Amino acid sequence: MSQSESQMERLDTADMVDVVDPEAVLGKSPTQLALGRFRRDKLSMVSFVVVAVYTIGALLAPLLVKIGFLKPELQHQNLLNVSLGSIPKTHFGGASWSHPLGVVPGTGVDVMSRLWYGITFSLTIALAASLVAIVIGTVLGIVSGFAGGIVDAVIGRLVDLTLSFPQTLMLLALSSAGVVACAKFLPGSASDPLANGFYEVLVLGLFGWPPITRLIRGQVLTIREREFVEAARLFGASKGRIYFKEILPNLWAPVLVSFTLTMPAYISAEAALSYLGVGIHPPTPTLGNVLTDSINYSVADFSYFFYPALLIAIVVVSFNLLGDGLRDALDPKADR
């Protein structure tokens, strides 16, 4: 019996100390913690600042065009050397105080104006296409993960089908018909930037959602299996409560990260499609169509080619770094 007596004893815990938290994490919500981590990461902060500068620039540009500070369509033939194939007369693409980035060969339009205003159009297209892809992707991902069964299988096949589509080919082949069709629903003609931009956004967005659907579906499936969902079911929580209160709050982080990673993809897609003649055409500038135009002069006037290429590279890299930084900061595993 002596043995059983020892079994009855309370376990000795006198010298056992439960781990105490570092005060750094106390009193902060998961979001605040993530922001703190993000701020401490230098690269993330730099990329954030760059993205912010582009965004503010994009917002200001239309205003600056209106007040005449930016003149994206005004030609300055007098600055071009007509005998040498209309390239700028002076070095560095004809850079001067009034045209710091030079002028466009052939037309003499201010390069800074075209690029600055071009950022507005490029970012707008990328943003709109991202929103289309994110909204479709997130909704289908959530539905697929929650519903399971037939619905899940159908959405899964739709994902496969969309991914296997030769989308670039289709975008090109249908572009003129597609733009005309878009123009029917929109004010203005088929040659307007609106119709072209709308077609581009639609196609990019409609082909861009599958990876997001897969990601979100996977997230839903993992979160659904977490024990806190079982705990909620144990109290008799309704399905609605479980979806909206337990699962959805855990989904915004992956959605945000996907967003910051689709943006750069669409900015470069816009540039690539411009080269293939799809999207907004000059005289309305986009980073892509300025770059496309400049490629003809990459030898004769290198600086004209250099600036758009640099601007695209910077924004794409920054967005990607921002997305990576956010993903690291929001990763729940980093919560200790």
Place this chain on the structure above:
Amino acid sequence: MSHIDVAVPDPDQSAVLVQVPDGTGNAASQLDPNARPVLTVKDLQMYFPVHSGGIIRRTVGHVQAVDGVSFQVPAGGSVGLVGESGCGKSTTGRLITRLYKPTAGSINFEGTEIAEMSQRQLMPLRREIQMIFQDPATSLNPRHTVGAIVGAPLLIHNVLPKDKVLPRVQELLEIVGLNPEHYNRYPHEFSGGQRQRIGIARALTLQPKLLVADEPVSALDVSIQAQVINLLQDVQKEFGIGFLFIAHDLAIVRHFCPEVAVMYLGKIVEIADRETLYTRAHHPYTQALLSAVPDVKQAAIGGRRERIRLTGDVPSPINPPSGCRFRTRCWLAQDICAQVEPPLMQIGPRHKVACHFAGELGKHPTTPVTTSPAVAAAASDPGFASTWFEVTTGQPTGG
């Protein structure tokens, strides 16, 4: 008939039971044979269908996660459920809490049959049966504050007016040894042990009568395990909650459960009061598990010093071995083990074992204890397993 002698309870074994181990009044740790059961599980079975891949999903087999499990939890008492990973312990817990609907069998909670109930019918019972989860890292929603987590059951069941929820939450936090002022913090701000305390507070919110603790400490540091076990013991004593305590080794349940069931591949292979199980285990599997418990007196397991090492892996529950499921790893296995499934025999007042060669370590009989004509007949009768509750002795009637 002499070969079934081992199955006859030896006289002092029953004495052990009546004798109260000590006078500390620790009711939770004592076995009261007359306690009213809060939970009676009978022939519980859970087969998970296994589907083929592809578009047309056919059922190609079943995971026999739980296959004919029966036991009782006395009101305010506690039963330990022990077995290796994958033997169906968690599934049993989730069946009792009705997170899963059993394939067959009965779950009787305080006289109500709940195995077949719909989720709607179960709603009132959701207050009575709760669960503590294994992993404190995933059992608390990272986006909810502790107050929201612990208070949720109160709001869902509408048992308190809204302004009384916070005081109750704080009271619960205090009971589990947390600072009541920390209700507005998030789970990540707590250590593993503290998170498990939050899980315990949540389980206590609705004052349940039965708590399923699914390996409540196995994810914690060894230094913190004892604290959480003590808390559970206090809670049980204070609120008179019945416990099903799931663990993967015999060391932990020993401090907690006066009665212990050992599970292997979906079946209970031995069930006994603590004293008997730790000193006179009859099943080779239990003996192997016991030899891994460092502080069990070596004399208690037949004076052997060395640890019994089980070779091989646990077979797949999709296609369990014929006859005795343990035979692929059993050092006593003989032909009969592959042919006849050993019934769970009553060999003592509170001692049941399922083995053809049941016996204390070093004293296993050489002839099957189950092959007397009567027992063999009973074994081949499918109803046998379901009537083991009524079987009071392994000795055939009239023997």
